[in-house]
Amino acid sequence: MKPPPFDYVVADSVEAAVALLGQSAGEAKIIAGGQSLVPMLNFRLLRPALLVDINAIAALSFVEDAGHEIRIGALTRHRQLETSPVIATHLPVIAEAMGHVAHLAIRNRGTIGGSLSHADPAAELPMLALLLDARLEIASGGGRRDVAAGDFFRGALSVALDDGELLTEIRIPKLPAATGWGFAEVARRHGDFALAAIATTLTVADGTAVDARIAMTGVADRPLRATVAERLLLGQAVTADLLERVAAVARESVTPGSDVHASADYRRHLVGVLVRRAMDEAWRRAQRGAA
């Protein structure tokens, strides 16, 4: 189908964008990469009066090593994340996951800000933001605020952004030394949305885990952390037996839905398998890092 009529304006700064959003009383939509918005317009699921195009705001497109954290501009394309040396060095779990986000032509346009704001329940980047304790910077006519990833995702396609607000930047703390990571996903076809995907980190000191994180996508209306399963790992050396228990606890913690792509039981089964795989990877990498 064809999109409904709308007016279109290019914002060339964050200030201009939030001013336009502020004036339009909830009738405007931001367009970043357009890779989720335009399908919704083509299906006429949305009928905004105005599209505010932020693609000309060059200041929103960057990946920067800021010492203790990595700063990522909201307009940074998936392709830039996938190929950024800074990401490959400091947040390799993101580089790895980006290979699973859609396909070449979509990664050339799609942005991190768009992915987080859209909040598809099976998307990888919201899960990674939650895994890595990202903070999201938000601008509006009233000023700036920031929110933790854990408070940002509210449900399917629902986030803590008001009509007049623009996500500008994602800040991700660097991982401590001797931290390993893992990523595991099952999708119907490479690049499709995940049936389930898991990302993990594990920080090791003196042969035992001192911090463990497990984030999951595709299994609820928003990304989740498997906090109970995470705690089982603390103070432990990771064995096959422990991994099996962690995976079982993670599996029991989710109540996914059934759809045409997979049943709830299959998704829950995948959580167990993928948690075991991704945490095993994290443990191996952490030991290599600690050695």
Next chain:
Amino acid sequence: MTASRTITVTVNGRRYERTVEPRLLLADFLRHTLGLTGTHVGCEHGVCGACTVIVDGDSVRACLMFAVQLDGRTIETVEGLGGPGKLNALQEAFRAHHALQCGFCTPGMLMTATDLLRKRPLATDDEIRDGLSGNLCRCTGYEHIVKAIRAVVGPAPSGTAANAATDD
């Protein structure tokens, strides 16, 4: 409030100035406004890849961009690769290796492959398959498309070209 805009774009080396409604998709601009019907439209939501074109050097879905966003930009479509009588090397390889049957997916396959050939080493057939994962073909079973692209890249290092099955 949906005022039309005048945009200037360069398509396959030729400059066009046209006045467009904001909601006009790039795919429809190419096909209906410019008469360049080589770019095909399948799903109109980014899934099939038939509409893939190259904008400023990157492959994109022409069904997921608006023509108004293209002011001042450079677009390459399948018509720019070559035409009957003077196919480029990639098109010629598609012909020689039976990489098309009905031809519906072919423009998108060719433009995706063009982007891949410029940017990736494509050392293994798995890399070619991964790069094509966003383009659907209902006819060929993909095998001949991979062979055609392999023929343009040159032979894979021994032991990698033959791995026909992927675990993805």
